[in-house]
Amino acid sequence: MVAKDIMNKIVTAAKRKTIGRDLAIKLLSGMYSGLPVVDDKGKVVGVVSEFDLLKAIRDGKSLEQVKAEDIMSKNPICVSENTPVEEIIDLMMKHNIIRVPVVRNDNLVGVISRCDILSNIVEPEFVTVFAD
Numbered sequence: 001m002v003a004k005d006i007m008n009k010i011v012t013a014a015k016r017k018t019i020g021r022d023l024a025i026k027l028l029s030g031m032y033s034g035l036p037v038v039d040d041k042g043k044v045v046g047v048v049s050e051f052d053l054l055k056a057i058r059d060g061k062s063l064e065q066v067k068a069e070d071i072m073s074k075n076p077i078c079v080s081e082n083t084p085v086e087e088i089i090d091l092m093m094k095h096n097i098i099r100v101p102v103v104r105n106d107n108l109v110g111v112i113s114r115c116d117i118l119s120n121i122v123e124p125e126f127v128t129v130f131a132d
Helices: 022-029 050-060 085-095 116-122
Strands: 034-038 044-049 098-103 107-113
Touching: 022 034, 022 050, 034 107, 044 098, 085 098, 085 107, 085 116, 107 116
Parallel strands: none
Antiparallel strands: 034 044, 098 107
């Protein structure tokens, strides 16, 4: 199995100039704990996480003024569509990251999270019961 087999193909990404408040609102939606940051051509230039926002707050920065490019982790770890899942797991463990952007010619085409890997490998043994 490779990245393109399990990646999320619908990806929300921030632009460099996205302000911290907007990043926080997106992250608070519960669907994300971090977002790739892309330039105007779709190239991944960073990743911004809840942790990056917390560091900005701790450092006295206003979420109304700080921008993604100011707080993002630069030189993000990305994988190609053909990267084997085992290699992606190794990268996640080595760098203690939750998600990795998937790129084609440096442009964002998907994202893979730890949950994506697990949900594609594990067959659940649970049932949902609805009672009156």
